[in-house]
Amino acid sequence: MLAFNFFGATEGGLFDINATLPLMAIQVVALTYILNSLFFKPVGNVVEKREKFVSKNIIEAKNKLSEVKKLEADLLTQLQSARSEAQRIVSEAENESDKLYKEALELANNEANASKEKARLEIESQTSAARDQLSKQADDLSELIVNRLILKK
Amino acid sequence: MLTNFAALEVGQHLYWQIGNIRLHGQVFLTSWILLGALLVFISLGTKKMENDPKGLQNLLEFLWDYIRDLARTQIGEKVYRDWMPFIGTLFLFVFVSNWGGALIPWRLIKLPSGELGAPTADINTTIALALLVSLSYFYAGLSNKGWRYFEYYVHPTPIMLPFKILEDFTKPLSLSFRLFGNILADELVVGVLVFLVPLILPIPVMFLGLFTSAIQALIFATLAAYYIGEAVEEHH
Numbered sequence: 001m002l003a004f005n006f007f008g009a010t011e012g013g014l015f016d017i018n019a020t021l022p023l024m025a026i027q028v029v030a031l032t033y034i035l036n037s038l039f040f041k042p043v044g045n046v047v048e049k050r051e052k053f054v055s056k057n058i059i060e061a062k063n064k065l066s067e068v069k070k071l072e073a074d075l076l077t078q079l080q081s082a083r084s085e086a087q088r089i090v091s092e093a094e095n096e097s098d099k100l101y102k103e104a105l106e107l108a109n110n111e112a113n114a115s116k117e118k119a120r121l122e123i124e125s126q127t128s129a130a131r132d133q134l135s136k137q138a139d140d141l142s143e144l145i146v147n148r149l150i151l152k153k
Numbered sequence: 154m155l156t157n158f159a160a161l162e163v164g165q166h167l168y169w170q171i172g173n174i175r176l177h178g179q180v181f182l183t184s185w186i187l188l189g190a191l192l193v194f195i196s197l198g199t200k201k202m203e204n205d206p207k208g209l210q211n212l213l214e215f216l217w218d219y220i221r222d223l224a225r226t227q228i229g230e231k232v233y234r235d236w237m238p239f240i241g242t243l244f245l246f247v248f249v250s251n252w253g254g255a256l257i258p259w260r261l262i263k264l265p266s267g268e269l270g271a272p273t274a275d276i277n278t279t280i281a282l283a284l285l286v287s288l289s290y291f292y293a294g295l296s297n298k299g300w301r302y303f304e305y306y307v308h309p310t311p312i313m314l315p316f317k318i319l320e321d322f323t324k325p326l327s328l329s330f331r332l333f334g335n336i337l338a339d340e341l342v343v344g345v346l347v348f349l350v351p352l353i354l355p356i357p358v359m360f361l362g363l364f365t366s367a368i369q370a371l372i373f374a375t376l377a378a379y380y381i382g383e384a385v386e387e388h389h
Contacts, residue, residue, distance in 0.1 A: 013164045014337070019174035020277035024184070025285055028246060031188060035245065036238035039195045043217040044237075046202045046210075053204075 163341065165267040177275055179264060184272040187253040191245060220244060220374075227378030232297060232385050236378065239289060243282060244374035247273055251336055251366030255343075255359065273369075274336040276329070283329035286377040287321070294384030308388050324380060328373065335369050 167178035198209035206214050220241040224233040228240075254271020262269055272278045294302035306317040339362040346355040 015276055016164070016166060016177070017277055017280065018176065020177040020180055020275065021281045021284075023176065024180070024272075024278050025281035027181075027184065027188075028242065028282060028285060031246060032239050032242040034192065035195070035242050038192065039199060039213065040217065040220075040238045040241055042199050042202060043210075043213055044221075046204070046206075047214055047217060050204060 167264050167267040177267075177277060179267045179269050180272045180275045180278060183253065183259065183269050184250065184278070187249045187272070188246070190253075191249050216245075217241075223371075223374060224378050227375060228382040228385065232293070236289070236293065236381050240374050240378045240381075243286070243377050244370055247282070247332065247373045248367065248370035250278070251370055252363065254336065254340065255362050255366055270340055271336050271366075273332055274340050276333050279329040279333040280325070282332070282373070283325035286328060286380060287325045289377070290380040290384040293381045297385045298387070302384065304388060305384065328376060332369055332373055335365055339365055 167182075169176040169178040169181075194209070195213065198213040202210060221233075221237060223244070224237040224240045227233075228236055250271050250273040254274060259269035291302075294305065298304075306314050343355055343358055343362055346358055
């Protein structure tokens, strides 16, 4: 017997609507509450707790990263300033030593010149003294010769 | 030949008589078995919740996330939390019913009348679900916006009024008949094919049936969420 008893069925049929409908609705509503307390709430709590934990950690890591970057930049500027400072000190020291060297050289030169001059003056004075003496002796001698000659006459 | 179709027992029910109300017993039997299995599964998975999910908890968390995304995209950030359990329950109930009806060889259990199968292949179940969705979106709209909910009916112009009123009737009708029709049709096709060619040939249709079952669960839950989202949406 064909059982496709579709419409207008008092007993059976595909579209036989009866108290199954409200009871099924009540069952689904009850299931909603049961699943809420058994599944959605506990799993939601765990998942959201973890999501918060993860996002908190990400934010912390980002903060730390930015801090590290800031410190790195700080260090870099410090390094650069230290480097330029060192360069400045080195060049200063070079200048200083150059200056000192020049001063010492000048001093030594001056001293050498002075002693040279002194020596020259001494030599000159001695030369002139010797010349004076020589000419004096020559005078004496000539005077002697003259006197002798005159006396012989 | 045609008389053989009687073996499918379409439209036969196992009647339970309580007082003067009559129930389709096979629908409740299968739904209790399937929901029992679902609840056991969920209890096992949520028994020992850990911050590092393992095994079943992973699966349940994936499911939870999937349902949350579904509810959030359709209902919106503001009120999706209130409706997530309802949408999720609809999805799980329809999914478990559809797959349970398709995967478990119910035919091996002989009933005095009718046969066990997917609870969603009974029009009472699908109408019950659809009416719950209707009540939900009315409740959602009224509780969120008060009487301003009815602005929705004349939005964007009052010309829409008759269509929007008509929609309140077509929504539950289409929801219930889509689910009912798809699942019943799948059961019938598989039943007829198994009856005509008992080997191999029904297998692709069975896979198609599993696919349809999952899609129908998703469609039902998505549409329910969409209707609720439509009701709570603010027009400016």
